[in-house]
Amino acid sequence: MSQQLLESIEADYLKKDNAPEFEIGDTVDVHTKILEGDKERIQVFSGVVIARNGSGTREMFTVRRIVAGEGVERKFPLHSPRIDKVVVKRSSVVRRAKLYFLRDRIGKAVRLKERRR
Amino acid sequence: MVKGILGQKVGMTQVFTEEGKAVPVTVVQAGPCSVLQIKTQDRDGYQAVQLGFKDKRRPSGSVRSAGSQARKSERGHVAAINSKRSAARKARGIDLLPKPECEPKRFIRELRGETEGYEVGQEIGVSSLADVKKVDVVATSRGRGFSGVMKRHNFSGQRATHGVKKCHRHAGGTGMSASPSRLFKGVRMAGQYGNTRTTVRNLEIVGIDEEKQVLLVRGAIPGPNGGYVVVSETNMKK
Numbered sequence: 001m002s003q004q005l006l007e008s009i010e011a012d013y014l015k016k017d018n019a020p021e022f023e024i025g026d027t028v029d030v031h032t033k034i035l036e037g038d039k040e041r042i043q044v045f046s047g048v049v050i051a052r053n054g055s056g057t058r059e060m061f062t063v064r065r066i067v068a069g070e071g072v073e074r075k076f077p078l079h080s081p082r083i084d085k086v087v088v089k090r091s092s093v094v095r096r097a098k099l100y101f102l103r104d105r106i107g108k109a110v111r112l113k114e115r116r117r
Numbered sequence: 118m119v120k121g122i123l124g125q126k127v128g129m130t131q132v133f134t135e136e137g138k139a140v141p142v143t144v145v146q147a148g149p150c151s152v153l154q155i156k157t158q159d160r161d162g163y164q165a166v167q168l169g170f171k172d173k174r175r176p177s178g179s180v181r182s183a184g185s186q187a188r189k190s191e192r193g194h195v196a197a198i199n200s201k202r203s204a205a206r207k208a209r210g211i212d213l214l215p216k217p218e219c220e221p222k223r224f225i226r227e228l229r230g231e232t233e234g235y236e237v238g239q240e241i242g243v244s245s246l247a248d249v250k251k252v253d254v255v256a257t258s259r260g261r262g263f264s265g266v267m268k269r270h271n272f273s274g275q276r277a278t279h280g281v282k283k284c285h286r287h288a289g290g291t292g293m294s295a296s297p298s299r300l301f302k303g304v305r306m307a308g309q310y311g312n313t314r315t316t317v318r319n320l321e322i323v324g325i326d327e328e329k330q331v332l333l334v335r336g337a338i339p340g341p342n343g344g345y346v347v348v349s350e351t352n353m354k355k
Contacts, residue, residue: 002127002146002342009144009331013132033137057131057139082137 010056014079020086022061024049025094025112030063030076031084042084045074048092048112050099052078064102066110071103091115119230120249121349122147122241123170124332126256128342132323132333142323142333145254147246147348149330151219152239153195155232165229168241169195169222170345187221195219224345244327246348253318255347256340260312269310315339319353 022028029046047065050073054060059078064071076083092112102110124147131139154167173187192198197216206213217238246252266272266288274286291304317338324333338346 005146005329005331006128006130006144008329009326009333010130010132012326035136057133077133077139079133080137080139081133081135 007056013057020078020083022049022086022088023091024052024097025092025099025115026088027090027092028063029087029089030074031087032076033082033084046089047072047074048099048102050102051097064099118232118234119166119228119349120246121168121228121347122243122246122332123150123168123224123226124148124346124348125171126338126340126342126344126346127331129337134323140323140335141337142335143338145332145334145338145346145348147330147332148240148242150241151195151217151222152235152237152241153217153219153222153225154214155235155237156227157232163229164232165227166232166235167225167227169217169219169225171223172220173223175221191221195221226347228347228349242327243325243330243332246322246332246350247325249322249350251319251321251351251353252334252348253316253351253353254320254334254338255314255316255349256338256344258311258313258315258339259341261310263308264310265307266305269307270305272305319351 026049027046028049029044031042031044033040034043045063045065047063049061050064051062052059053062057077057079060075061078062073062075064073066072091114093115094112124145127144127146129141129143132142133139148170150168150170152166153169156163156165156167158164173191174182174185175192176183176186189198193200195216196218197203197213203213215237219238261268265286267274267286272288275281275284275289277285288306291306292300317336320338321335322332323335325331326333332348334348340346
């Protein structure tokens with residue numbers, strides 16, 4: 001009973017219908033709202049989704065990209081109000097839920113095979 | 118008027134504020150509580166409100182679960198029971214205490230302080246904490262049994278190698294030699310850890326859900342999920 005109560009509390013803070021939809025291996029643009037002084041602007045981080053962790057309000061996803069030859073990973077809370085939207089640019093064929101093997105790859109080997117929808 | 122409520126810890130989770138900050142919260146199922154008794158300066162020597170949370174089962178005849186069933190004293194505490202003593206007191210013209218006329222309660226605690234605004238039998242819900250910003254939470258911490266000094270007092274223990282023999286989690290020295298040839302009082306050693314009354318003060322109330330009778334308190338509170346807690350307005354000065 002207590003677990004159900006906990007979930008019903010979390011439900012109030014979830015993005016129910018407009019939760020971002022994407023899959024592991026997708027190349028996405030993550031639009032985040034950033035407060036600069038009192039102005040709000042949107043920053044875009046694009047890369048490959050390599051993992052999703054957690055459940056409920058604590059669900060996070062990891063996006064990896066290569067910046068100037070250096071791998072950069074950013075973890076976002078899926079249900080954060082600061083995440084404006086997630087745009088899927090390209091999907092790829094992947095066979096596992098966590099693409100951590102991409103961390104060991106350099107250059108051309110990072111590419112994933114595209115999946116046609 | 119003291120502000121507080123009894124409840125049960127449900128568990129921890131994370132919620133977002135309007136600015137998008139993630140806040141760690143403990144969910145407390147708080148209330149509804151009944152006011153069982155009001156302690157007065159004249160009669161009891163101090164002022165307090167006695168609250169009861171969650172109904173306790175009445176005797177079913179089963180001996181095995183007798184411990185979780187309300188005894189006659191508990192039943193008589195919440196409702197008038199005819200007894201020789203009450204008859205005798207009535208005959209002498211002593212006013213009997215007002216009774217809340219509710220079910221016997223499982224978790225009963227007193228909140229000390231000004232009692233005006235409370236009356237026996239009144240139901241108290243989470244909305245009573247609506248204008249409170251910070252609270253103190255009292256609960257029984259998780260019992261860890263007889264624990265060593267590393268767990269109990271955060272000692273460092275000893276080295277894993279370099280000749281340490283079977284003493285890796287020991288305390289080391291506890292005192293001096295022939296003088297004073299005794300142990301000072303209060304030297305920290307292994308012993309019972311946890312299962313004590315623990316208070317966490319000045320926790321922020323993040324949210325109140327009156328429909329579900331739920332309180333969201335920022336941060337952690339003592340005890341296991343399902344443990345009983347007392348949530349009251351903080352006594353910290355601003």
